[in-house]
Amino acid sequence: MTWDPGKDVIQVMRTPPPGAARSTYRAFGETLRGLKTTFGRMLEKPVTLEYPEEKTPVYPRFRGRHKLHRFEDTGLEKCVGCSLCAAACPADCIRVVAAENTPETKVSAGERYAAVYEINLSRCIFCGYCEVACPFDAITMGHDYEMSDYSRSDLIFTKEMLLAEPLERTPLRREGE
């Protein structure tokens, strides 16, 4: 007894297959059309961006390598070592060790400062949560995206490296561009 598929059967309508002459003509015509298309592409200008010389411009809100900031007038660090960025970091790549400011050595504007501030960029996922979590806008995401290096330990950025004015290597794209 054969299985009766019942109402599940769908009738598929197909066009009749083209005859030998017509399919040959069609294959030939399509081939010529393909050749025309590729020839047209050849005459166009390549879309290649020659990378090490030309760089892809980034948008102003691009999330690249982090920067730590100082107050412009006093030169004190904005970071007070609260570790909120480290708490917010989903990749757990920020390490902050706080220390008290003393009257002799005042590093930051608040009571405490970050004695150690390290970001392990080989772990960072560039989500920007640290930037959002920071109550003093001490850490922001920069535009630098060229961070390849030869060893993993070189990718652990210290406070000095993050505070230093980064080389502006990346061209900026305007908002509407």
Add this chain to the structure above:
Amino acid sequence: MSLAIVGYYEAWWIQIVKAIVIFAVGLQLVPIVLLAERKLLGRFQARYGPNRVGPYGALQPLADIVKLLTKEQFRPSTSTGFLFALAPTISIMTAVAAFAIIPFGNVQNIFGTPVGLYGIDVSIGPLYLFAFGAVAFYGIMLGGWSSGSKYSFLGAMRGAAQLISYEVSQGLALVGVIFTAGTLSLTGIVQAQQGMWYVVPQFFGFIVFLVAGFAETNRAPFDLVEADAELVGGYNTEYGGGRFASYYFAEYLNVLVVSGVVTTVFLGGWLLPFGIHPPGWVDPFVVLAKMGLVTFLFIWVRATLPRLRYDQLMSFGWKILLPLATLNALVTAVLVVVTHK
């Protein structure tokens, strides 16, 4: 009894010089075609292609060859003895041998010595060509088999089937030309095209020969022998270093040989249209320019058409190309007989 009558030959020392010159020209053309292919494929895909080594990437083939030749001559433990080393040599030798009969010009007076601008003018031109084409297939077949690898073997098997299928059509496509020209000598065929290039009266023969030529040289869309996507490189999967370079060289030289034959047989060789008769030293450049155009067509087609499935390849070869070639030969034969009277 001689195997073939040689139409015109010179003193032995001229022949040696000619052999060296032709080999040198062929050797220089291969890197040019290699670079042209990579540059043009880049352009077809809206990118630049190699442009780092030397001005405009001109030294890229040199860098490729240096890289390949300094590599280790690796041989898989499953490979079969000396056949593995012999196979690329067969490929390269047959390609160079086939290059010898492409005429670059008629007999010229060079410093008072008449010299034919070709390796040798045999009276069996196309047969010589097909003979070496058939031997060249051993290069692929032995290479694929002696590697002792499944992929190589599959590539070699496909190569065998493909070459047998398309060689028939290729031969029949030339038959029409041979009927019309009444000679098998390639220089004779060129001279018979004085009034009109054979691409016009033998248009179907031209198309069939070209398509079969793509298949014979294992070029896209008939590159099932290599089929990187499925066969990891086909017959040359296990090859590396200098041996791979030989295969590569042979492949591009074969492209040049087919371009040369198309030029000679269908595009009037060194003849120019509209009754222009330049001095003799222009002839080789005319031939090279025409060969360049045909080679460009090879690259253009490679950039355009996807690879055929195996059954499509077979049905195309036997059901379309072969009947078309046969019909072309038949009609030509009838017309030749009718108009001859």
